[in-house]
Amino acid sequence: MYDSGKVIIGLLIFAGIFLFPFIYDHGSPAPKPKPSLDTPAIKALPEKKCVEDTQFMITTHMQFLNDWRDQALRDGNRWYVNKEGKKIWISLQNTCMKCHSNKKDFCDKCHNYAAVQPYCWDCHYDPNGSKL
Numbered sequence: 087m088y089d090s091g092k093v094i095i096g097l098l099i100f101a102g103i104f105l106f107p108f109i110y111d112h113g114s115p116a117p118k119p120k121p122s123l124d125t126p127a128i129k130a131l132p133e134k135k136c137v138e139d140t141q142f143m144i145t146t147h148m149q150f151l152n153d154w155r156d157q158a159l160r161d162g163n164r165w166y167v168n169k170e171g172k173k174i175w176i177s178l179q180n181t182c183m184k185c186h187s188n189k190k191d192f193c194d195k196c197h198n199y200a201a202v203q204p205y206c207w208d209c210h211y212d213p214n215g216s217k218l
């Protein structure tokens with residue numbers, strides 16, 4: 087009635103598909119994401135620098151963006167002077183996202199990993215012009 091050979095092969099395939107993620111992952115947490123810096127604007131930079139130093143940006147960009155918004159909207163002052171004394175135009179869309187135009191491979195990569203979903207894109211446009 088049954089072709090036992092086929093059943094066994096079927097079971098093996100099923101087990102392979104089912105177990106693959108576990109074997110592949112070795113049961114360890116997903117690897118830390120590497121946000122991509124591969125954008126035309128960043129490629130064109132003479133120095134590969136963010137608006138402040140990298141460590142500060144990694145740890146503090148959330149608060150930093152809030153401060154930017156407050157300075158721009160409450161104080162009406164859209165010029166930010168960074169620690170090196172450089173003047174930078176305050177804009178999420180036209181400053182941050184101009185360099186980091188690869189939102190999916192940059193911001194989203196970390197945020198998905200950290201399971202945070204900044205609600206900014208309810209109103210602000212992402213670099214591809216779509217509200218996400």
Ligand code: HEC
Nearest residue numbers: 121123128134135136137140143144147181182183185186
């Ligand atoms: C002039 C282009 C430019 C602008 C504008 C810019 N960035 Fe960056 N950003 C960079 C570059 C280049 C790096 C990588 C620096 C390095 O490799 O040390 C970076 C790094 C970062 C990192 C750390 C990523 C990592 O390696 O883990 C974060 C977070 C970040 N930027 C967020 C922002 C935010 C938020 C803004 C707006 C407030 C912004 N950036 C504006 C060019 C820019």
Ligand code: HEC
Nearest residue numbers: 121144147148151182186192193196197200202203204206
């Ligand atoms: C190196 C990884 C990394 C990169 C790159 C990154 N973020 Fe984040 N971001 C985080 C983490 C982690 C948190 C959560 C921090 C926490 O909850 O303390 C966060 C939180 C935020 C928050 C606050 C959200 C909330 O609900 O509290 C905002 C806003 C934000 N990121 C904006 C951005 C933008 C815009 C970019 C791209 C220009 C970006 N981030 C790139 C790691 C990153």
Ligand code: HEC
Nearest residue numbers: 151152154155158159176177178179204205206208209210
């Ligand atoms: C309910 C809609 C809304 C949401 C959600 C929102 N913003 Fe805004 N944001 C605005 C508006 C409107 C302005 C003023 C734009 C202007 O005057 O050009 C603004 C301005 C800003 C500015 C200063 C100027 C600029 O053009 O970028 C920053 C920085 C900013 N927001 C960051 C954020 C961040 C970070 C988040 C997510 C944590 C966020 N906003 C979520 C509506 C919103």
